Amino acid sequence: MKFSFTSLGCASALPTSDRFPSAHVLNVHERLFLIDCGEGCQMLLRKWGFSFLKIQNIFLSHLHGDHIFGIFGLLSTMSMMGRNSKLTIFAPEEFSDVLSSFLKHFGEMFKYEIEHRVLMPGGMHTILEDRKLKVSSFPLNHRIDCYGFRFDEKRPLRNVHKEFIDEYNLSIKEIATLKTGEDVVRENGDILKNEKFAYMPFKARSFAYCSDTAPFPELTKYIVGCNMIYHESTFGSDMTATAHSTMHSTASDAAVAAKKAGVEKLLLGHFSSRYKDPGVLLDEAGEIFKESYIAYEGTPFDILPESDK
Amino acid sequence: MKFSFTSLGCASALPTSDRFPSAHVLNVHERLFLIDCGEGCQMLLRKWGFSFLKIQNIFLSHLHGDHIFGIFGLLSTMSMMGRNSKLTIFAPEEFSDVLSSFLKHFGEMFKYEIEHRVLMPGGMHTILEDRKLKVSSFPLNHRIDCYGFRFDEKRPLRNVHKEFIDEYNLSIKEIATLKTGEDVVRENGDILKNEKFAYMPFKARSFAYCSDTAPFPELTKYIVGCNMIYHESTFGSDMTATAHSTMHSTASDAAVAAKKAGVEKLLLGHFSSRYKDPGVLLDEAGEIFKESYIAYEGTPFDILPESDK
Numbered sequence: 001m002k003f004s005f006t007s008l009g010c011a012s013a014l015p016t017s018d019r020f021p022s023a024h025v026l027n028v029h030e031r032l033f034l035i036d037c038g039e040g041c042q043m044l045l046r047k048w049g050f051s052f053l054k055i056q057n058i059f060l061s062h063l064h065g066d067h068i069f070g071i072f073g074l075l076s077t078m079s080m081m082g083r084n085s086k087l088t089i090f091a092p093e094e095f096s097d098v099l100s101s102f103l104k105h106f107g108e109m110f111k112y113e114i115e116h117r118v119l120m121p122g123g124m125h126t127i128l129e130d131r132k133l134k135v136s137s138f139p140l141n142h143r144i145d146c147y148g149f150r151f152d153e154k155r156p157l158r159n160v161h162k163e164f165i166d167e168y169n170l171s172i173k174e175i176a177t178l179k180t181g182e183d184v185v186r187e188n189g190d191i192l193k194n195e196k197f198a199y200m201p202f203k204a205r206s207f208a209y210c211s212d213t214a215p216f217p218e219l220t221k222y223i224v225g226c227n228m229i230y231h232e233s234t235f236g237s238d239m240t241a242t243a244h245s246t247m248h249s250t251a252s253d254a255a256v257a258a259k260k261a262g263v264e265k266l267l268l269g270h271f272s273s274r275y276k277d278p279g280v281l282l283d284e285a286g287e288i289f290k291e292s293y294i295a296y297e298g299t300p301f302d303i304l305p306e307s308d309k
Numbered sequence: 310m311k312f313s314f315t316s317l318g319c320a321s322a323l324p325t326s327d328r329f330p331s332a333h334v335l336n337v338h339e340r341l342f343l344i345d346c347g348e349g350c351q352m353l354l355r356k357w358g359f360s361f362l363k364i365q366n367i368f369l370s371h372l373h374g375d376h377i378f379g380i381f382g383l384l385s386t387m388s389m390m391g392r393n394s395k396l397t398i399f400a401p402e403e404f405s406d407v408l409s410s411f412l413k414h415f416g417e418m419f420k421y422e423i424e425h426r427v428l429m430p431g432g433m434h435t436i437l438e439d440r441k442l443k444v445s446s447f448p449l450n451h452r453i454d455c456y457g458f459r460f461d462e463k464r465p466l467r468n469v470h471k472e473f474i475d476e477y478n479l480s481i482k483e484i485a486t487l488k489t490g491e492d493v494v495r496e497n498g499d500i501l502k503n504e505k506f507a508y509m510p511f512k513a514r515s516f517a518y519c520s521d522t523a524p525f526p527e528l529t530k531y532i533v534g535c536n537m538i539y540h541e542s543t544f545g546s547d548m549t550a551t552a553h554s555t556m557h558s559t560a561s562d563a564a565v566a567a568k569k570a571g572v573e574k575l576l577l578g579h580f581s582s583r584y585k586d587p588g589v590l591l592d593e594a595g596e597i598f599k600e601s602y603i604a605y606e607g608t609p610f611d612i613l614p615e616s617d618k
Contacts, residue, residue: 013389015382017356039382040349047326065385065415072381073324073348076374080322094414101410105403106374 002027003153003205004302005228007295008044010269010278012212012234012248013066015039020297021066022270024230025050026151026207027300028133034058035149035209041070042077048298052078057128059135060091061211062146063098072102079110086113090127090137092145093118119147124222138222140213142247148222150208158198168192202305210257211270214247219257226263227303230295232270233281239272251281255288265303269295311336312462312514313611314537316604317353319578319587321521321543321557322375324348329606330375331579333539334359335460335516336609337442343367344458344518350379351386357607361387366437368444369400370520371455372407381411388419395422399436399446401454402427428456433531447531449522451556457531459517467507477501511614519566520579523556528566535572536612539604541579542590548581560590564597574612578604 004027009020021038025045032054034041045052052074060068071089078087089095096116103110117127119137128135132154140146157179164170174184174192184192208223211232223229231254235243243250249257251268258266266289271278278294285292293301313336318329330347334354341363343350354361361383369377380398387396398404405425412419426436428446437444441463449455466488473479483493483501493501517532520541532538540563544552552559558566560577567575575598580587587603594601602610 014386015352015355017352020352021382039379040352043324043326043329043349046324063414065382069378069382069385070348073330073374073378076378077323098410098414101407105372105407 001029001202001305002302003029003207003227003305004300005207005230005267005295006048006050006300007230007267007269007297008041008048009038010271010295010297011038011066012232012270012272013064014273015066016273019271019273020044021069022061022211023070024209024269024295026209028151028153030054031056031133033135033151036061036067036211037070037074038066039069039073042074044297045074052081052083056085056087057135058087058089058091059137059149059209060089060095061140061148061209062142062144063092063094064144064212067212068095068098072106075102075110075114076106079107079112083112086115088115088117088128090117090119090149092147094145119145121145124150136222140210140219141216142212142214146212148208148210148213148219150206150222150226152206153204155204156201158194159201160198164197168197170197202307205303205305207303208263212248214244215249215253215257220260223257223261223263226261228265228267228301229258229261229263230267230269231257233268233285234270234272236275236281236284251284251292252288255285255292258289258292264291265301266292267295267301268292310338310511310614311611312338312516312536312614313609314516314539314576314604315357315359315609316539316576316578316606317350317357318347319580319604319606320347320375321541321579321581322373323582324375325582328580328582329353330378331370331520332379333518333578333604335518337460337462339363340365340442342444342460345370345376345520346379346383347375348378348382351383353606354383361390361392365394365396366444367396367398367400368446368458368518369398369404370449370457370518371451371453372401372403373453373521376521377404377407381415384411384419384423385415388416388421392421395424397424397426397437399426399428399458401456403454428454430454433459445531449519449528450525451521451523455521457517457519457522457528459515459531459535461515462513464513465510467503468510469507473506477506479506511616514612514614516612517572521557523553524558524562524566529569532566532570532572535570537574537576537610538567538570538572539576539578540566542577542594543579543581545584545590545593560593560601561597564594564601567598567601573600574610575601576604576610577601 011019023041233251234248320328332350542560543557
């Protein structure tokens with residue numbers, strides 16, 4: 001029951017020889033959600049052992065090259081590997097034209113469907129939902145249309161305490177009722193209270209992605225209570241003016257956002273190439289928000305299932 | 310007086326985690342000529358220490374993604390680094406539309422001129438020429454319009470033997486005459502024979518790039534007599550049928566091409582991902598043409614100046 005985030009690239013606009021542009025993988029129960037797709041993404045997916053086949057959904061925050069120039073190679077490689085299952089790309093409206101132009105010149109041999117779902121401005125929107133997960137988009141505060149993404153695991157079905165199954169000779173139907181959270185009322189009038197017979201196997205988990213953005217007050221409500229967030233920290237607070245004039249955040253901004261929203265863990269990335277060692281940014285964030293970490297490329301950050309008995 | 314070729318990527322269509330798609334640098338007297346621009350090219354230029362500023366000309370052989378998907382990131386990065394000098398891209402006709410679409414969405418801030426010079430079918434064409442170098446394009450034999458490139462160093466000016474300068478009290482004008490290859494006729498009727506007084510400092514050097522292509526007889530005349538060629542060898546001869554049906558070459562094909570054209574050195578690249586160790590391809594080529602080498606990423610292959618006294 002994995003819920004794990006791995007950055008493939010934590011560079012900002014100017015990649016370096018050992019730091020690639022933005023691309024990240026969120027593994028939710030072995031389904032891989034690709035978040036942004038900077039140049040080199042397909043090579044990095046291979047490097048860190050992520051199967052292309054497990055990717056059905058790609059989320060592109062905005063149309064700056066350092067977040068999308070890897071999409072062309074990835075889509076082409078998926079085609080050459082014989083993909084035939086549909087791929088959904090959530091991206092701003094302008095991406096339609098970019099995708100059309102790409103497919104016109106390079107998509108002749110494609111045998112799989114690519115659906116572009118347009119991200120909508122104006123608050124939080126549910127963009128993907130199934131039995132196990134809900135994904136929402138929300139606006140960020142950047143130079144162009146830019147979106148964050150929040151992944152909320154659904155509350156799992158309740159587990160029935162094994163010792164009661166034999167003791168009370170529970171039927172399959174009764175077990176199913178208890179799993180949904182309801183009490184069981186037997187023909188003889190006995191009531192089997194759900195809170196005695198069943199329990200949540202783990203708490204539902206949540207993660208949010210915030211890049212690129214300058215600080216803005218509404219962010220708090222979009223990411224409130226997440227177990228973990230990724231927040232850009234392009235600069236240190238010595239460069240606050242530059243950060244804000246280019247609609248980016250400092251490490252302090254990221255830490256303040258995490259603290260305000262009451263999240264448990266903050267991952268920092270999207271570092272300017274001027275910071276050869278991003279440790280200085282971590283130190284800065286850590287003073288405001290202790291549970292801050294560098295999203296080093298290839299390092300998985302797991303949100304472990306927490307018992308909810 | 311460098312004349313040196315370095316491959317940045319020797320993968321074919323499917324890159325691997327440690328083998329990037331086609332991109333190569335030819336250094337001629339410290340001017341860098343970029344040949345093809347696969348995904349990741351800008352990171353690899355940095356990795357191997359090539360200055361973006363020294364690149365004024367890019368040569369794109371054809372419009373398959375593994376040869377051009379790095380151009381978008383590279384052009385964007387050049388812009389962000391403040392480039393203002395013109396960049397010339399030699400590429401097939403269809404590239405105009407790709408470039409326009411790219412600039413429409415991502416080129417708003419560009420402050421430098423990008424000129425697309427269209428490569429022409431039908432034999433060999435001089436596409437760039439100055440005092441020191443001539444570059445020609447020639448057709449290859451691939452599934453789509455595809456071009457090879459030949460770089461011919463111009464004959465250098467002759468050097469005057471130092472010991473004669475004092476002995477004959479040569480004037481600056483006389484030295485200049487000898488450098489051009491002409492004899493000097495003095496007022497007293499003495500003739501200073503050029504072949505005694507001057508010599509070629511080194512032989513003019515030449516390199517040709519042949520990727521992607523199936524074998525074809527006319528190739529010989531395009532690459533005849535080169536000091537060094539890069540020739541694709543996507544497959545081994547166990548896969549000859551596949552190679553030729555996809556309009557590619559085997560290592561044997563590459564070696565035969567090198568031998569027929571009387572070149573001195575053959576560099577192999579563009580390997581299928583099925584060959585984890587391309588040594589088997591080198592062995593195959595080496596049996597036909599001894600001076601065969603793998604164009605390992607980042608390894609410079611210098612054509613040293615050869616004295617022509």
